Amino acid sequence: MEKIKMTTPLVEMDGDEMTRVLWGMIKEKLILPFVDLKTEYYDLGLLNRNATRDQVTTDAANATKRLGVAVKCATITPNRQRMEEYPELTEMWKSPNGTIRAILDGTAFRSPIVLPCIRPVVKNWESPITIARHAYGDMYKAVDMSTDEPGTAALTFKGESGAEKTLNVQTVDGPAVWQGQHNKESSIRAFARSCFQYALSQKQDLWFSTKDTIAKVYDGEFKRIFEEEYETSYKAEFEKLGITYFYTLIDDAVARVIRSKGGFIWALKNYDGDVMSD
Template sequence: MTKIQMTTPLVEMDGDEMTRILWKLIKENLLEPYIDLKTEYYDLGLENRDKTDDQVTIDSANATIKYGVAVKCATITPNQARVEEYNLKKMYKSPNGTIRSILDGTVFRAPIMVKGIEPCVRNWEKPITLARHAYGDVYKNVEIKVPGAGKAELVFTAADGSEVRETIHEFDGAGILQGVHNTDKSIESFAKSCFEYALDSKMDLWFATKDTVSKTYDGHFREIFDSIYEKEYKAKFEETGIEYFYTLIDDAVARVMKSKGGFIWACKNYDGDVMSDMVSSAFGSLAMMTSVLVSPAGIYEYEAAHGTVQKHYYKYLKGEATSTNPVATIFAWTGALRKRGELDGISELCAFADKLEKATLTTIESGRMTGDLVLITSLENAQKLGTEEFILAIRDELDTMVG
């Protein structure tokens, strides 16, 4: 069979642990037999990030700006235990946070719905798309362990030397401090990305923060959203027949649980991280979630929304059987390949991405699936397949579809 030819490479960001194993299996079995795969490869595995002092992460983000489309494997954000386990030079920040801040984009995440995997929330009939701000907050924070009594202050020194100073807390003993920030430019990009995505998908847009408590920080997010909506998008939303509204994050959670789905829920960075995991779990599995970072400049980075599946990796290293769900990682590849095909005018590449997704879902709907899905499926006589066995079952379906 003649392989599909690519003209522009994808930026390929390899990752860590069990998802790195999945990455290799997916390429060897589901991509390379069918596509003359062109990628610019960056190894974002933790060892190589440490070896390059994390420069490889920055380089991969800049390459994404150059080529326009990237696909990323799940990576480790190290805590102290990981620093010791991998003998790292330091506790590196989230590679996703670094990439997102460079690309200045918004992360859109939606559950992958498939027959036999019904949402835990019975009234959810349509996917709920999470729009997560992709810059700042705790992902770009500065932290201090307070050793003892003293005064903590928040100080801003302007370019002209003038200062704004606020007391945070007067400590009478040990404690902790955290400083976070954001920028108007990034918040404006977040807002515009959300409004544009809502118009393109013709879905209502909800935005939620906690401005009753964080009156300045969260309140500024709301002010920027409201201003841009009124000036640039209100008429377009009304013409399209969709709605934008703001609500508190706790009220949004209550509304979401009672909704039928089919809308976009925009959240600040950390809120979006947590709520996307909640939504994906409630729809079925963390491994059944698409995730794409979209920048205002029209740059796309596709990834799996879940972690590196550490427990399965340790089993794999011991030679024990694993049944790890690769669906989100497969859909990261199909999303990137489809977008590359759209941008380069390669219809065969777009069609292949569609077929691979259909082959993946058809395999599950036939009752062949990984262990996490067997536990929650409504299909009778579901068969639990091992990690590689499931990928090979998808390949059988794909071979039938591509002839």
């Protein structure tokens, strides 16, 4: 049998532990006998990320931007326990997935693979629910620190114009931990557009949920941009197809999802989407 020819290579990102073994078996038994495989190979194993000071992750992400398609194996994001397991590590490197998503600034759509022999735990789900996950910022680009005495933390923004904005975060009476996270208006808008476009291509309703009652400015900006994009660019096409865009608080959305029959796209911010899709 003649092998399928590839004209453009794809990016191959090797991973850690058993995923290296499984990916090697998949290539050997299921791909190479049938496909003239062409790849740009990047070793994203933890020790190679350490040896390159994580430059290999950035290189792999930029190669994906250039070639358009990549296959990535699962990788280890080290914590303190992993630092003990791998004493040669020089630091707790950030999530490769977070680095790659930040460079690509895309949206991750996770659709379940449905098998007739496996029924969902929620019995009233009749169709798969696709999770649309923002791929930039939030927890994956957050910075954090700990302090060991009473004091006050402030958040300061210094604009290129020289203007400054300062917000007092909290005054504490003892040791504390702190975290700061961000997102970009351009990335939020790109996330919204990709969700609306995907919903149109799949002819499915789009749900979006945040916690804008608590994070009034941060999550409120997500809500505003989604509504603005829908009203100005997508409403007419949605109505023509008979599909809807629906926003609700994350608390209400979870209850509605459990009661639903499925068959829609659920858009979530980066970390929320990670939790839901995992």
